Amino acid sequence: MKNKGSNSEPDKRPAKRAGENAMNATKVKDVLTTGEVAKICHVAPRTVSKWFDSGALHGYRIPGSKDRRIPLNQLIRFMKHHGMPLNGLMSGSSRILIVDDEHDIVEVLEKILEDEAKYEVEIARSGFSAGLSAEKFKPHVILLEMHLKDIDAREVAKAVKINPDLQLTKVIAMSGKMTEDELKALTQGGFDGYLKKPFHVRQVIEAIEDAMAVVY
DSSP: OOOOOOOSSOOOOOOHHHHHHHHTOOOOOSEEEHHHHHHHHTSOHHHHHHHHHHTSSOOEEOTTSOOEEEEHHHHHHHHHHTTOOOGGGGOSOOEEEEEOOOHHHHHHHHHHHHHTSOOEEEEESSHHHHHHHHHHHOOSEEEEESOOSSSOHHHHHHHHHHOGGGTTOEEEEEESSSOHHHHHHHTTTTOSEEEESSOOHHHHHHHHHHHHTOOO
């Protein structure tokens, strides 16, 4: 990943590309119809029905109806098992989880990412709450402070990577204490990018886009 160098003041000018893309997007649903799955997989709806009926694709039927519903995590497992590209799953509003206990940084990031870049943003101020938030929110990207007080951030990243319900989640390390080389080395150990504090918000948006561009 390219060097996300530091700057002294947050830059509140959003990346135009990110804002325009996000405003034209629709939210990724946690439960999909067979028609929605068909569009993602580029097949006919009846093909999805056959996958469901054969037990290859797991889901459930609406009580009192023949309508089928496919949980997103089951679709991801099915697509990965069959070597299908996951690009179609990344087309919704980007969900960003910020895990950081530095109030000022979190406040600026949340406001700009929500108001200007049109991301959906949630905040976790500890490693413990990060795990709970990730399970519920299913973020596309986690911005993870490396120096949390209650847990090793590497353990948080590891837990995300082994969780079958978070297959699409990318983890970006953030630190104002680690050197550029130390941060870069994290990308060889399970992280999908890094940001050295202090940084411009524009650089954060670019890092998020870079991470989400890699679906495997």
